[in-house]
Amino acid sequence: MMKKLEQLRKIATDDISRANDSKTIEDLEIKYFGKKSELSEILKSIVSLSNDEKREIGPAVNSLKLELFSFIENKKNEILKSELEIKMKKEYIDPTIDLKNEKIGHLHPATQLRYRLEDIFKSMGFVIYDGPQIETDFFNFEALNIPKNHPARDMQDTFYVKDDVVLRTHTSNCQVRALKELGVSLKAVVPGRVFRNEASDATHEHTFNQIECIVVDENISIANLISTVDGFVKKIFGDNVKIRLRPGYFPFVEPGFELDISCLVCGGKKCPACKHTGWLELGGTGMIHPNVLKSADIDSSHYSGFAFGFGIDRMMMQKYKIEDIRWSMSGDLRFVNQF
Ligand code: DAH
Numbered sequence: 001m002m003k004k005l006e007q008l009r010k011i012a013t014d015d016i017s018r019a020n021d022s023k024t025i026e027d028l029e030i031k032y033f034g035k036k037s038e039l040s041e042i043l044k045s046i047v048s049l050s051n052d053e054k055r056e057i058g059p060a061v062n063s064l065k066l067e068l069f070s071f072i073e074n075k076k077n078e079i080l081k082s083e084l085e086i087k088m089k090k091e092y093i094d095p096t097i098d099l100k101n102e103k104i105g106h107l108h109p110a111t112q113l114r115y116r117l118e119d120i121f122k123s124m125g126f127v128i129y130d131g132p133q134i135e136t137d138f139f140n141f142e143a144l145n146i147p148k149n150h151p152a153r154d155m156q157d158t159f160y161v162k163d164d165v166v167l168r169t170h171t172s173n174c175q176v177r178a179l180k181e182l183g184v185s186l187k188a189v190v191p192g193r194v195f196r197n198e199a200s201d202a203t204h205e206h207t208f209n210q211i212e213c214i215v216v217d218e219n220i221s222i223a224n225l226i227s228t229v230d231g232f233v234k235k236i237f238g239d240n241v242k243i244r245l246r247p248g249y250f251p252f253v254e255p256g257f258e259l260d261i262s263c264l265v266c267g268g269k270k271c272p273a274c275k276h277t278g279w280l281e282l283g284g285t286g287m288i289h290p291n292v293l294k295s296a297d298i299d300s301s302h303y304s305g306f307a308f309g310f311g312i313d314r315m316m317m318q319k320y321k322i323e324d325i326r327w328s329m330s331g332d333l334r335f336v337n338q339f
Helices: 002-018 022-033 038-048 051-090 109-123 151-156 171-182 222-237 290-295 312-320
Strands: 134-136 160-162 165-167 186-195 207-217 243-247 253-262 279-288 304-311
Touching: 002 022, 002 038, 002 051, 022 038, 022 051, 038 051, 109 186, 109 207, 109 222, 109 312, 171 186, 171 207, 171 290, 171 304, 207 222, 207 279, 207 312, 222 243, 222 253, 222 279, 222 304, 222 312, 253 304, 279 290, 279 312, 304 312
Parallel strands: none
Antiparallel strands: 134 165, 160 165, 186 207, 207 304, 243 253, 253 279, 279 304
16 A cells, blocks of 8 residues: 555656646646545545554555645646746736827828818708718719710719719719708708819819708798808808809809808918919809709709808818818828828
8 A cells, every 4th residue: 555655646746747737737636636536545445444554554645645735736836827927928018108109190181170060060050961972973963954965074074983873073962862861951061072083283183072061941042052151161261251252153053153262371462372363262152953953852943942062172271271182192191290
């Protein structure tokens, strides 16, 4: 029996000293101290021994048990400690890092302006409407009183996806969509991206942002148009800015206008920024053409409305005095980090 104990001590200590992860050491704990372990069998068998044998074997088994137990405990602590160290190194977070010096991204100035415009129009009771950038010929042109082969299509050459599907050339594509979906009375603005087949230069890009406004109700007149535009322009550019309407042609409005604001640089006194005119062009506007209302199944003898479409990038350029629109899409951090 003593020989058996000696063998067990040797095998167990060898096994335990070789272990180097917590799973192995747990298995060894079961192997040497579990209910079915050799040690437990030996302990059980002591009852059947003679008193002399008991006196000799009993203390020897106990001391082996204590010895192995403290050996395995030490080994286990050692392994857990080193595993914890590895884990801490891998998952280390430095709570003292000064985040103030970290560069965090921010919104592009055109997006900032778009959000500001949305807030202003929401405060004036408008809903924000969104529509597709890939659009059918019908909503982009046909429904807006621009039939196939109409010369006005030349002003808005675009990217054709298929014969009848284009990248929208303007946010006006949502005029009939919004009217059909939301019905009258309607006060909606549609901010978003538009596309043109342009040779780009300082004032033209193939991709830019517009904001469209559509108001249709009973008794809507040009006076409503002027007060709405005047109200939001003053909120964006300040109370001193004046607006003016010039006759302009757009097939989906009648009468149609070009809308200008007084030059932000010289305040109307004429300077190089406004090409010595005192005015800057913001976009087009007018009273919605009866044919457009008809495309949306709205009775034009009962309802009337106005619409405008202004370039958000153009407003951004004027607000921040940016001289070349190509900066906007350049992805150049020297540009965006100024805002
Ligand atoms: N969609 C026109 C463009 O992109 C701008 C425009 C003109 C929009 C007159 C309108 C409008 O709503 O009434 O050139």
